[in-house]
Amino acid sequence: MARLEQARARESEQALWSRVTDLPPPPKLKLCPESFDIIAECKLHSPSAGDLSANTTGVEARVQAYAHGGACAVSVLTEPSRFGGSLDHLSQAAAILAPLHVPAMRKDFLVDPYQVMEARAAGAGGVLVIVRMLDRSRITELLDCAAMLKMFVLLEAFDAMDLQTAHEVLALRKAHDERILVGLNCRDLEKLTVELGRLAELIDQMPPGYAHVAESGVTSLDDVRTVVDIGYQVALVGTTLMHSQNPRKLLGEMLAAGRERTMAMRSRQIRLATGGDDE
Numbered sequence: 001m002a003r004l005e006q007a008r009a010r011e012s013e014q015a016l017w018s019r020v021t022d023l024p025p026p027p028k029l030k031l032c033p034e035s036f037d038i039i040a041e042c043k044l045h046s047p048s049a050g051d052l053s054a055n056t057t058g059v060e061a062r063v064q065a066y067a068h069g070g071a072c073a074v075s076v077l078t079e080p081s082r083f084g085g086s087l088d089h090l091s092q093a094a095a096i097l098a099p100l101h102v103p104a105m106r107k108d109f110l111v112d113p114y115q116v117m118e119a120r121a122a123g124a125g126g127v128l129v130i131v132r133m134l135d136r137s138r139i140t141e142l143l144d145c146a147a148m149l150k151m152f153v154l155l156e157a158f159d160a161m162d163l164q165t166a167h168e169v170l171a172l173r174k175a176h177d178e179r180i181l182v183g184l185n186c187r188d189l190e191k192l193t194v195e196l197g198r199l200a201e202l203i204d205q206m207p208p209g210y211a212h213v214a215e216s217g218v219t220s221l222d223d224v225r226t227v228v229d230i231g232y233q234v235a236l237v238g239t240t241l242m243h244s245q246n247p248r249k250l251l252g253e254m255l256a257a258g259r260e261r262t263m264a265m266r267s268r269q270i271r272l273a274t275g276g277d278d279e
């Protein structure tokens, strides 16, 4: 991987490690207990949607709007060739988000702990780890590195086999002091289409005891209600927010829809448990 090798040539792993372990801790990921949250994504380009920068005046303005709209974290693409991202975007985002106590998450195809350290050096409080791309020992190394740096991890699966791998890796980490969310990405990587139905099909195979994140294709308030109904506690929303000229308002509306739905579901469960009417 050229980017990784070039970065290593500029700064050794040891030098980077001592730099990041000297940093103050990143903002903590805070999820609303027993409710619903959104990780808002900043991506200027995507293979499926093309240019996504038309409605934004820049990374800083966009992530600030996300934080004010209530995002629990902001996912920032750092992959340059297909997503128009960079580590500079991550640094800019993290600098805006830190005083607002919202963590930035590095979204990229990470394969080496060095890249987790790069994310922390840029100010990030979290990273994406894609199960499909890595063997078990490499996933464990990335999780270990993130835990040592007090960063959260979004562990991303695409199918039942990925979820089985996630189960097995996580089963060995019960004693770790770390924050992991498990995501299911419903994008078909060959066709680039989204199949929201996969979120329902695979919910029962998500590892229990972790916040479950519905990734890709959440485009409307109805989609938000659907993912809550299925049982997801968090949604990762990118394209729809990038298309919006008022992402703060849209994010607020999506969050409100998700939280109202969660409350309605809870009241219904309580009524059923206590033998009350359920029309």
Ligand SMILES: O=C(O)c1ccccc1NCC(=O)[C@H](O)[C@H](O)COP(=O)(O)O
Binding pocket: 041, 043, 046, 047, 048, 049, 185, 187, 189, 192, 194, 215, 216, 217, 218, 236, 237, 238, 239, 240
């Ligand atoms: O976004 C793409 O076109 C894409 C194509 C191929 C692999 C991954 C891709 N996206 C990565 C993501 O996981 C999404 O950016 C994220 O889930 C947000 O999805 P959306 O709200 O549908 O933009």
